[in-house]
Amino acid sequence: MTVYNAPVEDMKFVLNDVLQISKYSNLPGFSDASEDVVEAILEEGAKLASNVLHPLNQSGDKEGCTRHEDGSVTTPKGFKEAYNMFSEGGWQGLSFDPEYGGQGLPYILSVAINEMISSSNMAFGMYPGLAMGAALAIHAHGSDEQKQKYLPKMVSGEWGGTMNLTEPHCGTDLGLLRTKAVPQDDGSYKITGTKIFISAGEHDLTDNIIHLVLARIEGGPEGVKGISLFVVPKFHVNEDGSLGARNGVACGSIEEKMGIHGNSTCVMNYDDAVGYLIGEEHKGLRAMFTMMNEARLGVGLQGFAISEVAYQNGAAYANDRLQGRSLTGVAAPDKPADPIIVHPDVRRMLMDQRAFNEGGRAWMYWTALHADLHHKSEDEATRQKADDYMGLMTPILKAYLTEKGYAHATNAQQVLGGHGYIQEWGMEQFVRDARITMIYEGANGIQALDLVGRKLMKDGGRAWQAFFAEVDEFVADNEGNSDLKPYTDGLVAAKKDVEEATQWMAANAMQNFNNAGAGSMDYLHMFALLCLAHGWAQLAKAALDRKATGDGNSFYENKLITGKYFLERILPDTKSHLAKLKTGAESMMALPAEAF
Amino acid sequence: MTVYNAPVEDMKFVLNDVLQISKYSNLPGFSDASEDVVEAILEEGAKLASNVLHPLNQSGDKEGCTRHEDGSVTTPKGFKEAYNMFSEGGWQGLSFDPEYGGQGLPYILSVAINEMISSSNMAFGMYPGLAMGAALAIHAHGSDEQKQKYLPKMVSGEWGGTMNLTEPHCGTDLGLLRTKAVPQDDGSYKITGTKIFISAGEHDLTDNIIHLVLARIEGGPEGVKGISLFVVPKFHVNEDGSLGARNGVACGSIEEKMGIHGNSTCVMNYDDAVGYLIGEEHKGLRAMFTMMNEARLGVGLQGFAISEVAYQNGAAYANDRLQGRSLTGVAAPDKPADPIIVHPDVRRMLMDQRAFNEGGRAWMYWTALHADLHHKSEDEATRQKADDYMGLMTPILKAYLTEKGYAHATNAQQVLGGHGYIQEWGMEQFVRDARITMIYEGANGIQALDLVGRKLMKDGGRAWQAFFAEVDEFVADNEGNSDLKPYTDGLVAAKKDVEEATQWMAANAMQNFNNAGAGSMDYLHMFALLCLAHGWAQLAKAALDRKATGDGNSFYENKLITGKYFLERILPDTKSHLAKLKTGAESMMALPAEAF
Incomplete structure (x- = not known):
């Protein structure tokens, strides 16, 4: 009963206008990824997701998997046929090393395809997703013989x-x-x-x-x-x-x-x-972390992918369901009531989701591009910076996108009122599916600890310093752009809050490590909001550039409105996170364990 | 596999020390509710909840209800026997009018018992809960003949x-x-x-x-x-x-x-x-609203009741599960790892729940006391003020306690990591059960609209003005109490933010009603935080009074710590709600409906 339409236009906008991947044609694989090729791949992926995978999402949930007495397991009806189409389409090897049968296209393209798969049928997507994680670990750490033995069949x-x-x-x-x-x-x-x-x-x-x-x-x-x-x-x-x-x-x-x-x-x-x-x-843990880091990004992706499909269905219902009248006057006089999308609080829920999904996509794809740079650039400084970014962003993306993805799936369900609670409408499945993303591949609290305890001060804080410098550079480069000013102002304000939090951490964590732990989740959220502000500033700049060249497509105007909504309604949370963080560990840790 | 222990000590503290219900012995029913009687009733209710109802919670979820071909419905195994015990124990009529077989005890006592029932087995509790709502509507609006015909058997x-x-x-x-x-x-x-x-x-x-x-x-x-x-x-x-x-x-x-x-x-x-x-x-709607308002309070109660039972199970796991070592040094050297309660981010989740549950209970019971005053006081001014409070608090309690109750059930589930996602551990049921409370009896967005569109300006704002005056009086009365100062300071700061929001609403809602709708949920949350700050200030005062009389029970010290945590880690959210609210409706409503 649910529907999914892959947001191909949004994806193309991020890849072509925001990240301008054509600039990286010197990297292996990127020269094959012309705008036309990218579009064709996205369109084909969208068909697979909408026509093959999504129709199995609710039935797969209902039927589940069955273990037989001999230990064999049957997947839900239709999964095998869908998997065969997936394999035969060459999707598994899209960005894998051609030496083992992959197509060697940019990783960032795989991420876009994985978004579609996770949105359309997350449970299905985990079968090839886990296999790809294992293949990457073997590729990174296995012997030549092991690679030859396992990879071609895993990649196919x-x-x-x-x-x-x-x-x-x-x-x-x-x-x-x-x-x-x-x-x-x-x-x-x-x-x-x-x-x-x-x-x-x-x-x-x-x-x-x-x-x-x-x-x-x-x-x-x-x-x-x-x-x-x-x-x-x-x-x-x-x-x-x-x-x-x-x-x-x-x-x-x-x-x-x-x-x-x-x-x-x-x-x-x-x-x-x-x-x-x-x-x-x-040295197994190190090897496993190759797989784990890949998996953590994939889980973050699942978080906003579920939010995206939930949003689509919530928005469709809001345009369809007639209930009550607009506060500012009847909107649909020919109908017995107005569609509920006229109500501000319904809009609030949908705009929250939209601002998160679109900003999250820009941030996630930007990060994925750094995976490509890390693996493929010939310039060592570029590789190092990209690796630094991946290390820094992985825990933030994983925890923030999953926590908010779950919250927004819940919001989308809320738009449907009572119907949202009924299984056949499919919204509650999105919530149940999204829930695991906050837990697996390292519970979100572990991500926060990884951020403040490991990633932040690694190499003397080189990673976040590089990111802050990039933010400053973006702001300086666009200083005269008055249309962009609200977005760069938001970015500057968020960065200031994160800097203050970072200083507080530096000053207080060494005397009591619990101060770092106590503030870790607030810090992670603040940093995530800064990253989203960065993503939205880039989205806005690209949209303004398009408008400046006379492109009157409402798509770009809508991006600017949604970005403004993000600045006004989501970004202010940095302030309360900062206030909480600065209270330290005392009241959090004061109760004796037996009082709980 | 889950457990539930009714928080009788907390309930007694709220009833006896915070609200001091013995002061109301002039009201019908209250003179029968001596401390001893209250304690005996709570202890009996606790036994029913822990020994009879809670053991059926997970099995009831798994089995569900069965409709037969003739339209009859069978409830899960054990529900009928449990219901018979519930009826025979006289629980349904605890606070109902004695003329129809009730015991006429204070409504506030029913609320405490209902908390236990909702915590232990929410699905079960809805059977008598809905019946009581119907009985109250008949009592309020039915003819004498109808009352005689239906009420005695409904009350029994x-x-x-x-x-x-x-x-x-x-x-x-x-x-x-x-x-x-x-x-x-x-x-x-x-x-x-x-x-x-x-x-x-x-x-x-x-x-x-x-x-x-x-x-x-x-x-x-x-x-x-x-x-x-x-x-x-x-x-x-x-x-x-x-x-x-x-x-x-x-x-x-x-x-x-x-x-x-x-x-x-x-x-x-x-x-x-x-x-x-x-x-x-x-005039049916008016009559139905009697039932609905009762039901809305009951749903708000379900919100924090589920959070309470989820917290108890999360806390038990956190004390039991060994994983990792404390950041500040090994806590359990005799064990292979420390219990996870040593980790700040685990504490954060548990303290968030605890501060919400205990503050929510104080607020809910305070409101329930006003239901008693509204129905039973001989003083018209008292009745009117109590009625005003009930009208004002109902949407705030319903929406806030359910939204946060769901969030905290999710947090408690998070404490269990992967086990939280597995059905047999029971945590995911709390989340699934809690989810409906945000929807039924008026989705939370409707509550927010009821607040800003109806309750706030009703009778020229008499209700909130009375509440603000009561807050001011409490602060003035305790001006010299330095131990209480952090709590009254928090209360004053929260009130200031709510006042600013109220003024903004008054200034901007009339020119564009959507400004009121757009800010309604943020406003509701701010107001709820003020109410919780009020509840926590009262809890802290009662705890300090007990400490002053030489009662060295750690219970009181723990209340003060938890209250401090509330002030530091939860209350600061008023600031970001205010910032969001003041941005108005523009970006929220700017997109054309078809863009969604």
């Missing part, structure tokens, strides 16, 4: 992939993990242990599943320093690439969850499963 | 009750309703139409169900001015009180919802059902 979509970190007694704190790896004479390891919450852990979409598993080599150091990463294929892979016998890994059960029912979240039992070390002994 | 719990407003094409805008009532020669009416979203519309808990139904008498005026209220019993009631034939009303289907699965939300078909007018012709 013939094989799936997973990441196995969490155990019943440890999620965040991986130092506690118990899964053990016993070295064998042939260089392989026997892996034994139980992993939980394994997304796409077992399913019927692919011929094989390549599990990446964190385990502790027998006799290795305790804590996180003794963790290694292993590749454990569901079916052994023969020398000629054909599939051999089943490995000692099986799905013990699937979780009954709040949402993403279309994805199989498995308890995975490893029982003397044969695994092969990826990268160095005891 | 033998019969249920419902309210039937919504139709497929109209929820908020009741002027559109189509259900028709055709007058019969015997003074009765034949009612025909379809009502949707009828909570507890059909079930197996009671021998009869007394439906209150809004319908339009044939030939009556259009719009809301032609709506009348009817009582439509499921089974006809004979002169001797025995049950007669089945009336022409039946459950057509039950809705599949996001949550509150234990409650049957029905489509009710009225087909020449015999109904009896309640109150005057065409």
Whole structure:
């Protein structure tokens, strides 16, 4: 009953006008991504999302996944056919290394396609999403032999992939993990242990599943320093690439969850499963973080992707549902009541979502462009700066876009009133699906801690200093632009608040680390608002440029209005975050634990 | 797997120390409510909630209600036995008029018991809750004959009750309703139409169900001015009180919802059902509002009641789950990791919930006390002021406590990380159940509109002026109390912001009504924060008084810490709400409807 139309025009505007990706044609892959090619790819992706994936979203939620007695798992009706279309369309390898069968197009294009997939059917999207994460980790840390063995089939979509970190007694704190790896004479390891919450852990979409598993080599150091990463294929892979016998890994059960029912979240039992070390002994965490960082950006993307599809359905209902009359006079005299979009508080909810979705997209794609720069630029300074940005932005994007994505899915549901609470209308599924994004790949509190405890002061604060300088430069470059002034003023004001917060942190965190922890989430939100203000200033500039060249399309005027709404109605939150942050840890930590 | 322990100590503190209900022993019913009696009732209610109702909460959610082919509905296993215990315990009539079998105790006591019921099993609580709302409407607007006929069995719990407003094409805008009532020669009416979203519309808990139904008498005026209220019993009631034939009303289907699965939300078909007018012709809306206002307070109560039970389970997990080490040094050296309650961001979530729950309780009970004063005081000025307060506070309580209750249920779920997303842990149910409270009995946007469009300027603003004067008086009375100063300072600052917002509204709403609508939700939130600051100032004063008398119980110290947390970490939001409100309607309303 829900609909999804990929916002291709918005995507093109961000890629072509705001980020001007044609400027990067010196980077590998970018020269193939002309405006025409980008448009064609986005249009094809939009069709897949709207016509194939989205129609399976509600039915997939309702049916869920089924585990059979032999441990096999069936995905919801239609998922396999849809997956085949996805694979055969070459979508999995869109931006992957051509050496392993990928098309080598810019990563930023994959991000746009992933937005469509997550909006249209998040549970479905997790199957190829996890596989791609695993493929990237193998690509970054595997041996040549491992890459040749696994990547071509993973990139083609013939094989799936997973990441196995969490155990019943440890999620965040991986130092506690118990899964053990016993070295064998042939260089392989026997892996034994139980992993939980394994997304796409077992399913019927692919011929094989390549599990990446964190385990502790027998006799290795305790804590996180003794963790290694292993590749454990569901079916052994023969020398000629054909599939051999089943490995000692099986799905013990699937979780009954709040949402993403279309994805199989498995308890995975490893029982003397044969695994092969990826990268160095005891350095597994570093390798896993390659995958994790990729996954965290993907989760942030899910956050605003769900908000986008929820918004679309909320907006359609608001234009359709007749109830009450406009406060300023009858708007639809030919109807028994006005469409509820005339009511300011309905507008407020929709504009909140819209300002978030469009600003979030600009910010996310800007970050994705830096992933391309980091991996592909020939200039070391550019690579380093891009890497700095990725490190800094990853926790902020993940936590902010998911927390607000969930809030905005809830807002979109609210627009439907009572119908929003009824399953068949589909809005409550968006809320249930969005909810996991705040939790998995590192709960949002962990992201905030990563930001203030690690990313902020890394390399003496080089990352945020570079970002602040870029903001200053943008403001200076546009000083005479009076039309842009509200947006640059907002940007300057937000930056000032973040600077004050940063100084407060620097002055107070060392005497009591809890001051940093206590302010971490407020700080993350302030920083996110600054990034959105940066995104909106860029969107506004591009829209003004288009208007200046005589393009009278209302699209650009609407961008400017939505940006103004962001400045007026969302950005002021930096002030209250700052006020809260500066109160420190005292009242937060004062109660004894047993009082809770 | 979840637990619930009624916060009896907190409730007693609010009733006895903060509100000092013993001061009202001149009011009917209050003289029976000595501290001992109150404590005994709360303890008994706590047992019912923890031992009988809460164990059915998760199973009721999982099983849901079943509609059979004949239209009958079975509630989840155990609900009927629990309901019998509830009725036989006399809980339904706790504060009802003794003339109809009630115990006539203060309404405020019912509110405390209702909090326990909503915390322990919200879906269950809606059956007696809706029945009580219907009973109160009959009590207020029915004829003596109707009262004698229906109330004793409704008050004993033998019969249920419902309210039937919504139709497929109209929820908020009741002027559109189509259900028709055709007058019969015997003074009765034949009612025909379809009502949707009828909570507890059909079930197996009671021998009869007394439906209150809004319908339009044939030939009556259009719009809301032609709506009348009817009582439509499921089974006809004979002169001797025995049950007669089945009336022409039946459950057509039950809705599949996001949550509150234990409650049957029905489509009710009225087909020449015999109904009896309640109150005057065409004045049905007024009568229904009696029920609705009662229901709105009850829904606000559900909001923080769910937050309370979610908090309890989140806090227990935080003390139990070992993960990571404290930022300020190892807290539990004998364990492989520290309990996660050592982490500031976990504390932040729990303290946010706690400050909301405890402040919300003080505010809600304070409001409930005014319901008692409104109904029972012999002093007209007191009654009027209490009525003013009820009118003013109802939309604020409903919207704020439900929006934040949902947010805090989400926060409590977040504390559990991945386990929070798994059904068996029970946290996600709290979120799904809490979600409806923002929607039903008037979506929160309608509450905000009710506040700024109706309640604020009613009688020249008498209600808020009285409240502001009471705040000023409290501050003046405690001027020399330096320990209380942070709390009164917070109160003064919040009041100043609300005053500024009120002035802005007065100056800008008349030239453009959309300015009022655009700021309505921010205004509601600011006002709610002021009310919470008022509640916290009263809590702090009572705690300080206890400490001054040498009571060294940490309970009082913990209240002061939590109050300080509220001042530092929650109250600053008034500032950003004010900034947003003052930007007016322009950017919110500027986009053409078709741009959405």
